[in-house]
Amino acid sequence: MILLSLLLIPLIGGIVAWYSERFNPDYPRWVALASLILCWVPVLPYFSAFTLEQMPQWLVDEPMRWIPRLNITAHLAMDGLSFLLVILTLAMGLVALSSAWTEIKKRTGFFYLNLLWTLAGVMGVFLAMDLFLFFVFWEVMLVPMYLLIAIWGYENRQYAAFKFFMFTQAGGLLMLLSLAGLVILHYQQTHILSFDYTVLVQNPITGDLAYWIAVGFTVAFIVKLPALPFHSWLPDAHTQAPTAASVILAAVLLKTGGYGLIRFVLPLFPDAAKAIAPLMMTIAGVGVVYGAMMAFVQKDLKRLIAYSSVSHMGFVLLGCFAMNIYALQGAVMQMLAHGISTSALFVLVGMIQYRFKTRDLDKLGGLWQQVPRLSAIGLFFGVASLGMPGLGNFVAEFLVLVGSFEKYPWYTVVAASGLILGAIYSLIIIYKTFFGPRGDSVQTSEVKGAAEVTDTSNREATTLLVMVVILVYMGVHPQPFMDMVQSNLLQTIAKGLL
Amino acid sequence: MSLHYLPAIVLIITVLLSLTSLSLKRHHGIAYLICGGGLLLTMLSLFMQIGKTGTTSELFVFDAITPFLSLILLIVVSMIWVQLYQWLEALDERKEEYYLLLLLATLGSLIMVASNHFTSFFLGLELMSLSFVGLVAYSGREFKGQEAGVKYLILSAVASALMLMGMAILYLQYGTLSFNDLSMQGASGTLPSWVTVTGIIFILGGMFFKLSLVPCHLWVADLFEGAPLATSALLATLSKLAAFVVLWRIFSLGEWHTHAVIVDIVAAVAIASMLVGNFLGLLQNNLLRLLAYSSIAHFGYLLIILLLAASPTTAFLTSTFSTEAVVFYLVAYLFTLVGVFSVLMQMPQIKTQQDLTGLFWHKPTLAITLALLMLSLAGIPLTIGFMGKFYLVMTAVNHQMWWLLSALVIGSVIGLFYYLRVIMMMIKAPDGESDFSGLTMTTNGQLLNYLIIFLVIGFGTFPAAFSQLIETLSRG
Amino acid sequence: MIEVLFFIAAAVALISAAMTVTAHNAVHGLLYLVVTMLAISLIFFLLGSPFAAALQVIVYAGAIMVLFIFVTMMLHQGEKSLLEEKQLFQISGSIGAFLLSAVLLVELVYVLAGFASPQLINGSEGYFTIQTITVKELGIQLYGPYQLLVVIAAMMLLSALISAIHIARRQKNPMQADEEGDQTL
């Protein structure tokens, strides 16, 4: 019941939050905070797993009956990978809550309902070990996310939310087909009807059809990642989403794509994964460079960060298909590190937008004098994003590059050049925003009265500083994180090499 | 008379009773109650039959599925009946006849669902269609209603003429009108086999009119828009379900999938319906027209079931799985659709998507119900519509019907656009103009909304019991 | 011999059907439709179904057509239609219908006089004897295994009755009440 409670707490908390708005519009955020903190309780005991010598296959395993007719179970289970991502989700949930604390003033109850439900859906995705259940969470988490963007977003929110929903739903339908194909093919080959991951993974399906099914799953996942041909929803969604939604989107929603690749595509379709690896590596390599170059020409800060996400998630894709333990660990690290650094950047942009009413790079500039604390933290995350050694991002990208160099040297070279471009756009952010001549918006807001623009509040500063600490810790001492996932990833690799 | 005829007898008695009370004294309340009591008794008598061993007479078939489907039909009718009183009160017409025609149409559809013979099928169909003409053209003052009535009369007459022609040809070929004999004499016709195919095409043509599938879909939107709202609801649910059940029965009993031409035609119609229906829905602003087009697409999806037998199978689970898929999908779709209509009946002044702007912030229960129903129509998980679609996809994948499946995926994606647009409209911040003060929520309506949410989400999230029931019924 | 009779009757049916759908005047169309039905009735007779032939004349050509004519006449009101009616009964407009029915009459007399007997029909597999179905057989079937059909048919008639009465009931139309002085129905 531990994992189930992990899902139920935010679901119920959301409803309570919505209802509490009737009494006072301030209550919902407190309810949301309380339920998020409560969520930590079930997972806290498992932090001891960091100290374990040998990771068990599953930390928790909770199979439950659901639809016996099709042998669908509500099988929730958590291993090292799921654990890390759930922790990331919960942490980023708090960050999102913190960024929404004062920003959201209208319809607060419904906002926190959607926020909590999105988190519940994402955790469900990370914990579901039944493919049908996984699919259900995969699709359902989009609905509250859609509402978050469509109701509380910026100018063009309806369009952006619509695009986001359509892209991911189209991918989802493809996954539904592949899912049905997978189960039926598995039934044909083994005469076991099951949607359960642990059953399916024991006898991976083979044949031509398996290849197409694998492609279906992969496409669904890389739409979410997002990888190159399907990425265009991300910049729009990010730009229009409210800060909290951007944080959730960047920190955890994108990770579901990478998680799906590592969890499902690689072990369930080892042959097919090998067959499509070159294509995926190409997409990843091009994606890294393309994302960086697009980021380079953006004027809108949020859009810029969104494109940088495309670039960074390219590394995840690269790591997944390199079929190498280092690369895979790198991909996992990248998911964690990118989750933290990018959401921090979105929080910062949110703060800037809140203070200066713009996120146009040309109108910003010279913030250092005005908001030094904010700018200092911004500098840190800008540098983190370019892959400064000693921080989590560097470890991750380095591992991916090392892991994939062995087999795919050329892709690695291309991707590494993406790092250089990354350095350029990160420096552009830093220069144009925090240094450089003062922009229009900055000046006008100064004219209006300096009192209006305040530096980071304690709440904001604490949030960001905690993120700084985690990122540094990941950079200097990444071993526990890697141990956590190593045994399972090794199994995955072993399947692929058989 | 065996117990199996009891529901029909109860309905007939109800009709006669309300006719008598009507001739003595016109009173809306009495007619409403008689109708409701009759529906309730019919449901009870059907409920008693569920799970009993079935029989087959010459004219009718009472297997395990038939009373279940009939019960579903009656639940749908009753859900419409609940709001009928209020809705009819607003109508400036004589009220009592509506109940009479409603009961007769229900009787017709019950007969159709149970029919095992062309004569009983034909009579049930005509009983239903003629009652529907009255129901469509009920409101004599409304220009649109009359137009819809005329169109429906012509449409249904042409459809039944086509079906009759098909029946006549098959009769000439085989000398029998019973569904059971259709397949047995498949080889020994008096005329060349193309005549059989022609006959089948005629019947299919008529059925396509009844189900408003693509080449025959032109007037369906006019009908939905022009007919009184409750009638549109009945048209979309009662008439289509009954027609589809019969089509499914004759298609499988007659083994029509053995004719390659027929398979090609049905496949083409299915694909065209999915794509065209959804595409036309995309261009619609009027909610009723949107529903009309979406129903074209949904019955396009359902046509896949007919073709299953024509494809190689992998003996997946049991052979009854396709039956379960049909039943599940039909039930899911019907509940969803009747839900949409009852929400629309609660807000009669809302006609287009623009009228919905900001509804969520004024009437959250209504808006949430409608939004969930739209998600169910679109097939988003945790709704009953998704479970139906999942069954369908599983079956179709099992039979490796990739062409139809890809059409289904494309159709669903297009469909998402307009279902989502409805939701988008409701959550849009109202710009001050939209005024929902005219909307009064009745307890009736509220309860109905909760019931709909329960059906759509409850069965969508926990379909186990329901799927088990359908499995048992399909086996028996 | 019998096929000649059939062909003539078929030709009459087709011609008059074509005349029906292309007629300008409703009454002429109806007249031709009656001829179509009489021709079909003759074919029924040739096929050895005298009962069906009789019903065709009585119910179809009789009752249903009378309903049509009644409504058509009802719709023609006022001066203009009186003039039209004058033309209606001139022989020129309906001469075709009379000629066609005369042909049918000749055929009927010919058959009744016993010059040809409706005995055989051929299918692709040769000749079959026509088995005349007596009214008794029909009755036994209809009130035996098919008795429920009679009930359902009664319900269908009831439904049609209710629909028709409700639809055609005269309603006061607030919009057109003043311009509609001649609702003398």
Added chain:
Amino acid sequence: MISIHWLLFLSLALFSIGVYGVVARRNLLFILLSLEIMLNAVVLLFIAGSSFHGNPDGQIMYLLILTLAASEVAVGLGLVIHMYRQHHTLDVDKLSQLRG
């Protein structure tokens, strides 16, 4: 000898004439007449089948179709009367508010 093929062709020809009438005519009264022609084409086949197979089902179907024709005409003419009273026309095309 009357060939069964001839009957089939005659019936299909009559049916086509009826379909043509429904599609081509705009006057509701003529549409109803055309529907009658279609039904007549159908009953012709039923009677032929009945004689051919020596089976009373076709004749029973004939009786039922007769009932249907009467009911349909009754409802249809009801609509005709109503429409004529309200609009003084029987042209179906003039009844076209529903577009979209």
